[in-house]
Amino acid sequence: MTDARKGRRANAPAAFARRTFVLGTCASASALLIATALGLPFGSAAAFAFSPPAGGGFDAFVALTRELSGRSQLDPALGKRIYEALVKADSAFAQNLAAINTWLKSHGGVPRDTVIAALQASEPPLAKTVAQIMRAWYLGLVGDAPTVKVLAYERALMFDPVKDVLTVPSYCRDVPFYWTRKP
Amino acid sequence: MANNPSADVVVVGSGVAGSLVAHQLALAGASVILLEAGPRIPRWQIVENFRNSPAKADFATPYPSMPYAPHPEYSPPNNYLIQKGEYPYESQYLRLVGGTTWHWAAAAWRLLPSDFKLKTLFGVGRDWPFPYETLEPWYYAAEVELGVSGPELSVDLGSPRAKPYPMPALPLSYMDERFAQVLNANAFKVVSEPVARNSQPYDARPTCCGNNNCMPICPIAAMYNGIVHAEKAERAGAQLVPQAVVYRVEADDKGLISAVHYKDPSGGTTRVTGKFFVLAANGIETPKLMLMSTSDKFAHGVGNRSDQVGRNLMDHPGTGVSFLANEALWPGRGPMEMTSVVNFRDGAFRSDYAAKKLHLSNGVPTMAVTAALLQAGLTGAELDRQIRDRASRTLTINSFHEILPEPGNRIVPSTDRKDGLGIPQPEIYYSIGEYVKKSAAHTHEVYAQIAALFGGTEVTFDDRFAPNNHIMGTTIMGADPADSVVDADCRTHDHQNLFLATSGVMPSAASVNCTLTIAALALRLADKLKHEL
Numbered sequence: 188m189t190d191a192r193k194g195r196r197a198n199a200p201a202a203f204a205r206r207t208f209v210l211g212t213c214a215s216a217s218a219l220l221i222a223t224a225l226g227l228p229f230g231s232a233a234a235f236a237f238s239p240p241a242g243g244g245f246d247a248f249v250a251l252t253r254e255l256s257g258r259s260q261l262d263p264a265l266g267k268r269i270y271e272a273l274v275k276a277d278s279a280f281a282q283n284l285a286a287i288n289t290w291l292k293s294h295g296g297v298p299r300d301t302v303i304a305a306l307q308a309s310e311p312p313l314a315k316t317v318a319q320i321m322r323a324w325y326l327g328l329v330g331d332a333p334t335v336k337v338l339a340y341e342r343a344l345m346f347d348p349v350k351d352v353l354t355v356p357s358y359c360r361d362v363p364f365y366w367t368r369k370p
Numbered sequence: 371m372a373n374n375p376s377a378d379v380v381v382v383g384s385g386v387a388g389s390l391v392a393h394q395l396a397l398a399g400a401s402v403i404l405l406e407a408g409p410r411i412p413r414w415q416i417v418e419n420f421r422n423s424p425a426k427a428d429f430a431t432p433y434p435s436m437p438y439a440p441h442p443e444y445s446p447p448n449n450y451l452i453q454k455g456e457y458p459y460e461s462q463y464l465r466l467v468g469g470t471t472w473h474w475a476a477a478a479w480r481l482l483p484s485d486f487k488l489k490t491l492f493g494v495g496r497d498w499p500f501p502y503e504t505l506e507p508w509y510y511a512a513e514v515e516l517g518v519s520g521p522e523l524s525v526d527l528g529s530p531r532a533k534p535y536p537m538p539a540l541p542l543s544y545m546d547e548r549f550a551q552v553l554n555a556n557a558f559k560v561v562s563e564p565v566a567r568n569s570q571p572y573d574a575r576p577t578c579c580g581n582n583n584c585m586p587i588c589p590i591a592a593m594y595n596g597i598v599h600a601e602k603a604e605r606a607g608a609q610l611v612p613q614a615v616v617y618r619v620e621a622d623d624k625g626l627i628s629a630v631h632y633k634d635p636s637g638g639t640t641r642v643t644g645k646f647f648v649l650a651a652n653g654i655e656t657p658k659l660m661l662m663s664t665s666d667k668f669a670h671g672v673g674n675r676s677d678q679v680g681r682n683l684m685d686h687p688g689t690g691v692s693f694l695a696n697e698a699l700w701p702g703r704g705p706m707e708m709t710s711v712v713n714f715r716d717g718a719f720r721s722d723y724a725a726k727k728l729h730l731s732n733g734v735p736t737m738a739v740t741a742a743l744l745q746a747g748l749t750g751a752e753l754d755r756q757i758r759d760r761a762s763r764t765l766t767i768n769s770f771h772e773i774l775p776e777p778g779n780r781i782v783p784s785t786d787r788k789d790g791l792g793i794p795q796p797e798i799y800y801s802i803g804e805y806v807k808k809s810a811a812h813t814h815e816v817y818a819q820i821a822a823l824f825g826g827t828e829v830t831f832d833d834r835f836a837p838n839n840h841i842m843g844t845t846i847m848g849a850d851p852a853d854s855v856v857d858a859d860c861r862t863h864d865h866q867n868l869f870l871a872t873s874g875v876m877p878s879a880a881s882v883n884c885t886l887t888i889a890a891l892a893l894r895l896a897d898k899l900k901h902e903l
Contacts, residue, residue: 257751299750307747314747321749325740328424333446335424345740348758353702356734357420357583359590366543366580366704370762 237295239288243281245270248320251288254299255317256324256344268338272329273319276336283316377403377609378903380630380644382616382659385469386885387871387892388650389599390515394896396606400903403642404603405614405632407439407651408465413597416472416587426737429473429586430462437790438635439465439615451654452784455799461685461837463652467612468597470652470839471885473586475707476565476593477729478518479882480509480529480890484716488774488878492721494805495774496877499849499858505890506532512889513564516594517572520564527561528715540569540578545699546708549730549765552823559713563729566594566885567705573598582734584706593705614640617793619647619663619672619868627672627868633791646867646899650892653683653841653874654781654796660845662783662794673845673862673870678855682843683779684879686770687802687835689810691817696825698762702734711767714816715881724772724809727881728816731766739764767820768836769813771806772881775843802835810835840884845874860895869895 239250248270252261273280290306290313291297297305303321306314323329327339341355352370354360379395381388384406392404411433419432425445435441440450442462453459464470483502488495509529513520513536520535521527539562542550550560567584568577578592588595604610614632620641622628629643649656657680661671673679711728719725739760743753779801783794814831821829848854851863856875862868871892873884 255749257754300748300752302749303747317749318744318747321744321753325744325753326737332424337422337424340421345736345757348754349736349761352700353734353736353761354580354582356426356737357417357581357587357589359579359581361580363577363579364541367541367547369544370698370700370703 237291239292241285241288243283243285247284247288251284251291252320252324254291255302255321257299258344261324262342265339265342269320269323269329272336272338273323276330277316277319279312280316280319283313286310287313287317374643375403375640376643377401378644379403379646379648379899380642381405381608381648381650381871382630383407383469383650383652383655383871384467384596384600384610384612385650385652386471386516386596386599387469387888388648389468389596389603390512390889390892391648391650391871391896391899392603392608392610393599393606394893395899395903396603396608398900398903400900402603402608403644404600404608404610405616405630405642406465406467406600406610406612407615407655408436408441408467408612409439410467410612413587413589413591417589420583420587430464432586433464433466433472436465436635438613438633440789440795441465450789450795452787452795452797453800454797455779456801457835459683459685459798459800459837461654461841462839463654463841465655467610468595468600471594471596473584474883474885475584476567476705477707477710477883478513478516478520478564478566478886479727480527480531480564481505481878481880481882481887482528482716483530484720485878485880488720492718494721496846496848498877499847502529504858505887505894506530508890508894509886511893512886515599515893516566516886516889517568517575518564518566518886519569521562525561527564528712535564537569537572540565540567540705540708542708543701543704543732545701545703545765546730546732548697548699550709553711553820556823558711558820560709560711563708563710565705565707568592578705580704582702582704582706582732615791615793616651616659617662617791619649619659621663621665621668621672621865623667625667625865627865633793635791637791646869646902648869648871648895648899650871653844653872654798656870656872656874657781657844658783658794658796668864673855673864673868675864676851676853676855678777678846678853680782680844681777681780682775682846683781683798683800683841684773684775684843684876686838686840686879686881687773687806687810688768688770688838689813689817689835690766690768690832691814691821691829692764692766692832693821693824693826693829694760694763695765696763696827699765700762701732701765702736702761704732706731706733708732714813720772722808723804723812724806725881726769726771726809726813728767728769728813731768733766735761735764735766765824765826767817769810770838770840770881770883771809771813771835772879773802773806775846775877775879776801776803779843781844806835840873840879842873842876842879842884845870845872847875847877859898860891861898869899871895
């Protein structure tokens with residue numbers, strides 16, 4: 188019995204999720220445009236003031252997440268849970284975290300939108316760690332099948348950019364029939 | 371449960387069909403025992419299970435398969451259905467009190483009059499043993515029981531009706547309104563889908579407030595689930611026994627059914643006797659149980675003189691498309707599905723290729739969009755910007771194609787693979803022929819046309835045939851006992867006191883969800899039984 192997010196075999200991603208994206212170049216191009224529009228020298232918009240604590244501790248994790256998510260405020264309780272889960276899931280996590288922060292400090296010119304692509308070329312394990320951090324915050328998931336842990340749902344960051352328009356499925360965001368209005 | 375339980379009517383399966391029958395007969399004063407293989411899980415627990423599921427796109431994950439009553443799982447696969455055919459039949463169904471309508475889009479379509487006489491009109495498939503008009507009052511009774519909201523009488527859905535829907539249609543989302551407007555101006559026919567979802571308080575359940583979680587679980591019961599009638603049946607006096615896995619139907623030498631036997635989760639067995647028996651365990655478990663129930667007198671299983679039990683397996687093979695529209699339409703506001711394209715449901719082409727229905731998804735796309743962007747390696751502010759942009763413009767359309775009943779498409783009990791209680795697992799042989807493939811090629815063109823109407827970019831076709839979990843045909847209805855399993859009343863040709871309440875009886879799959887037809891047939895069957903008690 189299905190429809191909507193529907194009908195696809197359970198483990199088959201929806202059609203639009205299976206597309207191959209080529210985003211690296213256009214993402215950096217748009218970051219360049221934004222930086223230019225703000226009248227900032229390219230690279231300085233995101234890079235200045237990034238001075239994370241040394242090492243791979245929780246504070247270093249928070250500093251990196253702010254940088255990667257473009258947010259100054261993050262849920263500290265959720266941050267703690269995610270950090271602990273990532274440390275537990277990957278014995279090299281703390282070490283990689285410290286290395287990413289060091290790398291970012293010395294690569295101030297890399298737009299924060301393209302960190303993974305840039306790391307992929309020189310430091311593939313660090314690119315993987317960044318991807319794990321993003322997945323944890325945005326989708327609320329840590330670990331690989333069959334032991335994926337769900338650390339967040341309604342507070343997962345994916346819902347943030349659309350929170351004024353779309354509900355978090357299973358929650359009611361407004362009165363019945365609100366959906367007839369043009370968003 | 372007493373040591374020798376017995377009732378006027380014994381029903382196997384507590385989904386929408388079995389529960390409707392149990393409820394009707396309990397109201398009529400009969401003693402009723404309703405046996406359910408799976409556990410009882412409260413709604414709040416299912417909602418929690420969903421929120422804690424790591425595979426939220428798999429609508430079965432909030433409903434864990436039990437070792438004593440397994441159902442198919444795909445995330446990760448439990449290989450409960452054993453695929454032996456040319457094409458995998460990776461259907462889902464649920465085994466728990468209330469059945470599979472715990473997760474559905476609540477689409478409550480009637481078949482078209484022509485769907486009842488495919489053979490006569492188009493020379494393909496089979497005819498039903500009665501016309502649409504026979505079922506019309508029962509369709510209405512089902513719409514009242516389930517609580518269906520739908521368009522007003524002036525909107526022609528192709529299935530004539532004597533009375534208006536019990537509730538007015540839910541007002542469309544902005545996206546669905548735009549979709550209908552654009553397509554209807556271009557020779558398509560888009561209509562509001564009739565749905566078992568409240569547009570006003572109905573039957574002590576609230577109005578839909580757009581939780582957008584019809585699948586896998588409506589948190590507020592604004593959408594109908596079979597649990598409604600399972601609980602009504604209990605309140606009317608039926609005795610519901612969860613975790614009672616029926617593994618044998620016992621027939622006497624005269625051909626009457628004398629008992630069913632079930633196992634509890636620890637393997638203990640109980641024999642339940644009765645006057646009438648109704649099997650309502652979906653289109654896979656029902657024929658499996660009948661085929662397992664062999665005896666000297668019925669060496670090929672109960673009700674199987676025609677050798678049609680388990681054959682003619684059907685579904686609605688689906689294809690899909692998604693694209694980015696050139697305007698922000700914002701799918702995801704309201705219930706998960708509201709409109710359908712219905713102009714390919716009927717026509718002379720059905721002698722050549724399959725009828726179909728297309729439907730626009732109104733599911734919140736946030737999670738799938740984000741997962742794809744993360745996969746592509748996006749971070750930073752650009753990630754948020756693209757989540758918003760793509761969530762506002764991603765349209766997804768899916769389809770149901772009609773498949774014809776073919777005896778070679780079938781389910782049989784496995785001879786070597788058994789579940790936790792030692793009961794055979796279902797083994798499936800399935801293939802999809804030219805009748806469907808030819809229609810799907812046309813659907814692909816239609817998708818491209820629709821995408822173009824919205825200036826679609828990144829148009830992504832999904833041409834694989836996806837299962838839609840509408841399990842039909844496996845205990846097929848017909849006038850001739852030589853080539854069908856049940857008669858027009860859903861009574862088995864071979865056993866006077868054995869009835870089947872399942873979409874397994876449907877002789878044609880048509881192009882719409884089968885639940886309302888199951889419910890109408892179940893109510894008609896219950897009425898028949900009331901007069902025989």
